[in-house]
Amino acid sequence: MGVKLKDIIEPESINFKYLEGRTIAIDAFNTLYQFLSSIRQRDGTPLMDYDGNITSHLSGILYRNASIVEKGMKPIYIFDGKSSQLKKNTVDKRREIRDESEKKWKEALENHDMAQAKKYASRSAKLSPEIIESSKKLLDLMGIPYIEAAGEGEAQASYMVQKGDAWAVSSQDYDCLLFGANRVVRNLTINSNLGNLEFYELKKVLEKLAISQEDLIKMGILIGTDFNEGLYRVGAKTAFKYAKQGKLDESIAKLEKETNQNIDEVIDLFKNPNVNKDYKIKWNKPKTEEALIFLCDEHGFSEDRVVNTFSKLKKLDSSQKSLEDWF
């Protein structure tokens, strides 16, 4: 879910042209959840191969990345590492909702209510180890690099933008702004070019609100993050009001007292996140033959489609120098 900052920050509207030639650090778990929840049939059944393995995520990765690369962007995927103990409540709550949704999905199917079935099926999506492994394998075959975060994927991606190794983070969550990512892209989907491709520049966000990065972190904490419960009935607007009134610290103190949480730990998690600083990024030549075995032979994809889609990946091969590298 992430921190709900939407009500106080205005996105810039951009198009793909703006992202051409840019390295985009994509939050892998965030993206995989989107694919798994939305790439489904009308009754909510995900795409599957003959053996019953879920393949929705492979479909999403294949087609979206081919398009991203064709448009001249350079994607890197960032996978979550070990999640913080502070996130335990959030993780537990999500699992509960998932399990509940799975039951409701089956109930809806028995009642032949397809709309409800689809709704609850999408909420029941979960990332199994097989899904994560097969996603990494496909990225590899496409020549797209991925990195394992030490902790939170968003923290790692944000660090990489700060270092200049990526130009922006792509994630649906606003948490990256708390982690200090200079640039964040939302809604990076193929059909987002007309209208809803959102762009946030942290520096401009802070300037416009006239607050510091630390203020933003504290506001996020008052609203509630994956790592702490927020103050009751405090959303983005109220938190911003507190910032303007100079009441952030007293509100944090109140939160600590009322909910018995150590907020210093949460602030530290955002300011000094656990990140992997030793990573390398390299785009490789796509392995089309191997991909055909993996996707078509093993997972039932159409050969024509895979061949056609892989032909869009040519730009990625860093051994093939592009024009700008020559000058």
Add this chain to the structure above:
DNA sequence: CATCATCA
């Protein structure tokens, strides 16, 4: 979600 076929 992304692609494809179809229809105006």
Add this chain to the structure above:
DNA sequence: TGATGATGG
């Protein structure tokens, strides 16, 4: 040619 709905795996 672009909007719409079914299909993909």
